[in-house]
Amino acid sequence: MSTPTVNDLAELREHLTRPDGTTVLALPGDPGYAVATPWNVAKTVTPQAVVLAETAEDISRTVAFATDQGLRVAVQCTGHGATGLTAQDVEKADVLLVHTGRMNDxxxxxxxxxxxxxxxxxxxxxxxxxxxxxxxxxxxxxxxxxxxxxxxxxxxxxxxxxxxxxxxxxxxxxxxxxxxxxxxxxxxxxxxxxxxxxxxxxxxxxxxxxxxxxxxLSGFYGGAIYLDAGDAEVTGRVLHAWRAWSLNLPEHANTSIAIFQLPPLPAVPPPLAGRMTVGIRYTSTAPEPEAAELFAPMRALGTPLIDAVGPMPFAAIGAVHADPVDPMPVAEEATLLSELPTEAVDEILRVTGPGSGSVQLVAEIRRLGGVLAKEPEHADAFSHREAGYSFFAAGVLAPEIAAIVKPQAQAMTAALARWSTGGFMPNFSSDLTAAERVSSYDESTRKRLADLADSYDPAGTFRVGQVVRH
Structure with a gap:
């Protein structure tokens, strides 16, 4: 496809121009184009133009124009799951990016x-x-x-x-x-x-x-405790105890455990900065006495560096995982596990624990199951409800370690291959290649999605980003 010029986009600009003469179409160098920069700044997103959509009509006109002109359209809001729009991934010359951030009602x-x-x-x-x-x-x-x-x-x-x-x-x-x-x-x-x-x-x-x-739901019981992970024997005891405890949790309880290596930055609590720690996350919708009693064995594993588990308003749900807020360059790796035997925990400790040489910011195991494993009221295209656990690793691409972050995380998931389902969650697949991304779905779901895409988008206007196509 040829690169569209400013003149080629004149018709679209006209459609997207307001009565006062302002437009929501931004070309490189125009005010507004920079919103294409995603949260994960390791991803390069440089489309031919950005549509700063304010209405559904803006999007409809953009898509109709692109289809008529043989262009493609991608969509982005915060860019947490950005896949990149570069010559190495998708030919950026024919891609328009619809940014939905202004549609925030x-x-x-x-x-x-x-x-x-x-x-x-x-x-x-x-x-x-x-x-x-x-x-x-x-x-x-x-x-x-x-x-x-x-x-x-x-x-x-x-x-x-x-x-x-x-x-x-x-x-x-x-x-x-x-x-x-x-x-x-x-x-x-x-x-x-x-x-x-x-x-x-x-x-x-x-x-x-x-x-x-x-x-x-106005609140819950939960939060996280953080333990020192400098000693391999202690860390191993914590992870194995969490595994055993997580196996038979009631549906009102949710948990994950993560090994952290947080940098000494102002946003990082001093007890966690510059050291390896283990965080045990927990939520429960049961009454406080029942929820606290269920979590008590985890509290008994050692003296926490931080204990932030207790009654919480729902508005504080983000404090459970305390994920980073500011944009940063990260590389991620994930896999789904059918089960988590003691041997799998040993492998996780070997590749992520003390003495492993891990440079990952976080390596997390999350307990799945419960209601998640049940069929929903209406069938959907989510393919991996049967997984028992997930594993996720993320590292910051700082210059001194950038070359080893991704290969090391891939080695971590490879170490768990014996227990992997071979699938990925769609929201954790942005770092995958297009060929790998199809494993977010089972074969019948993948075919049905691709057939639907061919039916509703025969021109291939949306054949870019996190999509499934033949």
Whole structure:
């Protein structure tokens, strides 16, 4: 495809120009183009132009124009899951990026316990808008991520064993498909798209709004404790004890354990800075005495450097994982595990624990199962509910270690290959190649998604980013 010129984009600019003469189309060097820079600044995102969408019509006109001109369209909000738009990955010359950050309206209906979210809403906005009514959305570990991208990937977070995937609570999407048509998508209206949007990421189009059910939940019992991990024997005892404890947790309880190597920076609590630590995360929706009693064996493992487990308002859900907020260059690696035997814990300790030479910022094991493992009310494109655990590693691409971060993380997942399901969660696949990304789905789901994409986007306008195509 030839590179579109400013003149080629004149028609689109005209469609996106407001009565006062302002436009939401930004070319390189224009004000607004820089919003294409994703949260993960290790990813280069340099499209031919950025559409700073304010309405569904902006998106519809952009997609219709791109389809007519033989261009492609990608979508981004915060860029936490950015895949990159470069000559090495996708030929940037023919890609327009729709940035949804300005579509950030949140409407809460306390009577029906539902929320309507614009495409650019982040979870923290929903949390804060719903809290006065004693309501809450199901969110991930980082409330600063975009809600729509999280939902289209299924969405696993600190309460998933209790309530299932975040996308299980979606009631409707509004979607622009490959011809620029805006469609309403529910379990009964365009049901095939409703199936595919819950797990299929950006495969089927650009979501402009979503309606979802909220939970009558104002708080929980949980947080995290952090223990010193400088001694290999002590760290091994902690991980093995957590494994045994996690096996038979009731559905009201959720947990993960992580080995951290946090730098001595102002944002890092001094007890954790510049040392290896183990963090045990926990949430429970049971009454406080029951929830505290269940967690007591983890508290008994040693004297915590920090103990931040207790009753919490739902608005503090982000404190459970305390994920980084500021943009940074990171490389990630993940895998799903069918089970976590003692031998798997030994392997994790060998490749991530004291004396391993690990430079990863975090290496996490998360307990899955519970309600997450059950079939939802409406079938969806999320393929890996049966996994028992997940493993995730992330490292900062600082100059002195950048060359070894990714290979080392890949060696970590390779060490767990005996217990891996071979699959990936869609929201943890941004670092995968297009060939690897298909493992986010089983074969029948992958084929069905690709068939739907061919049907609703025959021109291949959305054949870019986290998508499934033939």
């Amino acid at each position: 949140v409407q809460i209906d306390p009577q029906t316990r539902t929320a309507r979210l614009g495409a650019g809403v982040i979870w923290q906005q929903v949390i804060e808008a719903a809290a006065p009514y004693g309501l809450a959305p199901i969110v991930g570990s980082a409330p600063g991520v975009g809600a729509v991208g999280f939902l289209t990937g299924g969405g696993i977070g600190p309460l998933s064993r209790t309530y299932g995937l975040a996308s299980d609570l979606v009631r409707a999407f509004e979607l622009v498909t490959g011809n620029g048509e805006l469609r309403r998508v529910t379990a009964t209206e365009n049901p095939e798209l409703f199936w595919g949007l819950r797990g299929g990421k950006a495969t089927l189009g650009i979501v402009t709004a979503v309606e979802l059910e909220l939970l009558p």
